[in-house]
Amino acid sequence: MAENLINPENLVYKKTDVLTDRIMHYCPGCGHGTAHRILAEVIDEMGIQNETIGVAPVGCSVLAYYYFNVDMQEAAHGRAPAVATGIKRVFPEKFVFTYQGDGDLAAIGTAETIHACNRGENILVVFVNNGIYGMTGGQMAPTTLVGMKSSTSPFGRDTKTMGAPLKITELIAQLPGTYFVTRQSVHKPGNVRKAKKAIRKAMEYQKLNKGTCFVEIVANCPSNWKMTPVQSNKWMEENMFPFYPLGDIKVPEEK
Amino acid sequence: MAKRGDVVIDIEKCKGCEVCISACPQEVLALAPQVNNKGYHYAIKVNSDCTGCANCAIVCPDAVITVYREK
Numbered sequence: 001m002a003e004n005l006i007n008p009e010n011l012v013y014k015k016t017d018v019l020t021d022r023i024m025h026y027c028p029g030c031g032h033g034t035a036h037r038i039l040a041e042v043i044d045e046m047g048i049q050n051e052t053i054g055v056a057p058v059g060c061s062v063l064a065y066y067y068f069n070v071d072m073q074e075a076a077h078g079r080a081p082a083v084a085t086g087i088k089r090v091f092p093e094k095f096v097f098t099y100q101g102d103g104d105l106a107a108i109g110t111a112e113t114i115h116a117c118n119r120g121e122n123i124l125v126v127f128v129n130n131g132i133y134g135m136t137g138g139q140m141a142p143t144t145l146v147g148m149k150s151s152t153s154p155f156g157r158d159t160k161t162m163g164a165p166l167k168i169t170e171l172i173a174q175l176p177g178t179y180f181v182t183r184q185s186v187h188k189p190g191n192v193r194k195a196k197k198a199i200r201k202a203m204e205y206q207k208l209n210k211g212t213c214f215v216e217i218v219a220n221c222p223s224n225w226k227m228t229p230v231q232s233n234k235w236m237e238e239n240m241f242p243f244y245p246l247g248d249i250k251v252p253e254e255k
Numbered sequence: 256m257a258k259r260g261d262v263v264i265d266i267e268k269c270k271g272c273e274v275c276i277s278a279c280p281q282e283v284l285a286l287a288p289q290v291n292n293k294g295y296h297y298a299i300k301v302n303s304d305c306t307g308c309a310n311c312a313i314v315c316p317d318a319v320i321t322v323y324r325e326k
Binding site for chain 2: 015017029031233
């Protein structure tokens with residue numbers, strides 16, 4: 001009886017063609033996969049697959065160019081906004097996005113990120129913040145929470161010696177070059193829908209040439225947090241969200 | 256009565272993260288006792304209460320779920 005439902009006219013959801021069929025290398029339950037998917041869905045829905053150029057970072061998402069079925073460029077560690085600046089200036093009519101993690105964007109690429117946003121380059125920066133260096137084995141990142149254990153802060157992050165976590169998104173929202181700055185998450189269906197809307201908005205603002213759009217996605221890292229994916233999502237809600245509250249930080253003024 | 260739906264899971268791409276299971280309001284999904292070629296227990300449908308809400312597919316990090324719903 002259920003079989004008769006499976007035909008194309010009843011289809012409500014399938015994987016978008018902007019994602020390739022390659023199996024992602026991310027750990028089970030990692031927020032990167034969902035973040036990739038919603039970005040690809042936005043590109044698909046806007047019909048801009050041929051006009052989009054992505055810049056991949058270094059970190060867990062270094063292989064993002066295998067998964068997005070759009071033109072991609074790999075950048076040196078942290079330099080994705082600088083590379084995207086060049087691409088956007090040569091092809092001002094294209095849609096350019098960078099996809100970066102917290103180690104890439106908030107640590108090694110702080111200068112490039114801040115200056116690209118300060119210049120107001122018309123690019124979309126997707127920032128996936130999981131509070132840890134995932135690919136290299138769970139070292140402490142600038143965004144690691146106070147007291148959070150990582151392989152280089154085994155007794156928890158101590159602000160006396162290691163400093164306080166960096167809220168780079170709030171920092172970037174202060175810059176005059178940014179147009180739309182928001183923080184979202186992708187751990188629950190409602191949050192995924194909101195995050196997708198935010199990315200859609202940011203992509204559409206890119207047509208207006210008003211400035212940098214910055215979308216932070218707070219994500220989990222089950223492997224390095226040493227939890228199951230479902231536990232890590234719960235831990236993220238309880239610990240990450242009080243420090244990194246979800247919502248729009250800078251929205252364009254309505255006319 | 257709620258509309259009937261159905262899901263198709265690409266078991267070879269599934270990594271058994273269980274995020275879809277906790278997102279399903281009808282408790283339709285569970286992990287299979289068997290494993291796929293990569294050694295992961297994959298998600299399967301265990302009853303026919305699916306309403307085609309697509310919540311499972313929306314949270315799936317690996318985009319393995321295709322959702323159908325009667326018109």
